[in-house]
Amino acid sequence: MNIKHYTYRVTWSPEDNEHLGLCAEFPSLSWLAKTPESALRGIGKVVAEVVADMQASGEPIPEAMAEKHYSGEFRVRIPPQLHRNLALTAAEQGVSLNRLASAKLAA
Structure with missing residues (x-):
């Protein structure tokens, strides 16, 4: 499992007036930032932290959509x-x- 294979997306949030980083495999997670690059880096960090916590507690980790059949x-x-x-x-x-x-x- 490689978190870089997850499906990331950056979009504009008019409500927050910032860029919003999202991950399709973790729909409850997001990251707001002033630039698209920062939003992408931010959501990547959050996903990495959540996956590490899930691994430590023995929880099942979502499969990357790109790797599913x-x-x-x-x-x-x-x-x-x-x-x-x-x-x-x-x-x-x-x-x-x-x-x-x-x-x-x-x-």
Whole structure:
């Protein structure tokens, strides 16, 4: 496990008037800073500290999203009427429901 493989992001926080560093694998953690570089360094430090604490206490550590295997399949529950409408749209377009849903998600 390498914390540098985690998914980090820096965005602007208008509420705080600062850059906000985030880590997708630890959604409850963040770091505010005046510059994007400082926000990235800050969230990296916080993640490192949290991971060290988790290791010391024997807690499971989240796997980096970049290292996970994705099958390309997931299930979504939708209301029956929406299912019917999507199936009808797919039939009218001459495509499978899977292809229609994939295209809609990609849009």
